[in-house]
Amino acid sequence: MLTHFVAYIILSSPLQLRESKGLPTIKLRPHCGEAGDIDHLAAAFLLCNNISHGITLRKSPVLQYLYYLAQIGLAMSPLSNNYLFLEIDRNPFPTFFQRGLNVSLSTDDPLQIQYTKEPLVEEYSVAAQVWKLSSCDLCEIARNSVYQSGFSHEAKSHWLGNKYILRGPEGNDIHKTNVPNLRIAFRHETWTEEMQYVYSGNARIPEEIDP
Structure with missing residues (x-):
């Protein structure tokens, strides 16, 4: 938990300077919630833009709900978890996805764990088979990964469409994302209702997403 605060303090001043000059900034995306105590998930909620893993959120419904409301990105690696910490049939990824948390699939230790030359495709293929994910599900997960990434505005516009920073279906270009507007509308309306319930x-729902 302390390391998150130290990293945040060290990075905050130079990042504010870079942002003031219109330069790219570094976002804090630590490994977090893979194992151990959940306290560092609480610290990450306060300080981080996204995290890698987050499987221990399954042990804390309150933190899980906060991560959902804040839409903090979780780049999850089920095959790595299966090898090291948590069998894939117990992995919370499909539950998080169904509940609307901002989840994506990623690799972790691909030279040690994956068997093919396309480790990320391997993650998607196994997830699709094990959890019966539809093509719509896979495209939504891929869409989430672009939002979570550190790619430039131009790169994200290329993959998601020029209006990607807008919330809800207005920001979805189905010709780019292959995700139906109905799915995006459902996610947005459900999240908005939860935010209104809490507040x-x-x-106050911003019209734009922080890219």
Whole structure:
């Protein structure tokens, strides 16, 4: 937990300077919630843009709900987890995805764990087979990964469309993402209702997503 605060303090001043000059900034995306105590997940909630792993959120419904409300990205690696910590049939990825958490699939230790020359495709293929993910599901997960990435605005516009920073179906270009507007609308409306519930109907929903 302390390492998150130290990293945040060290990075905060130079990043503020870079941002003020219009230069690219570094976002804090630590390995977090793979094993051990859940305290560092609480610290990451306060300080981090995204995290890698996050499987121990399954042990804390409160933190899981906060991560959902904040839409903090979780880049999860089920095959790595299966090898090291948690068997794939117990992995919370499909549950997190169904509940609307901002999850994506990623690799971890691919030289040690994966068997093919396309380790990320391997993650998607296994996840699709084990959890019966549809093509719509896979495309939504891939869409999430672009939002979570550190790619430039131009790169994200190329993959997601020019309006990708807008919330809801207005920001979805189905010709780019292959995700139906109905799915995006469902995610957005459900999240908005939860935010209004928490804020007693007074939530201020930004029109744009922080890329």
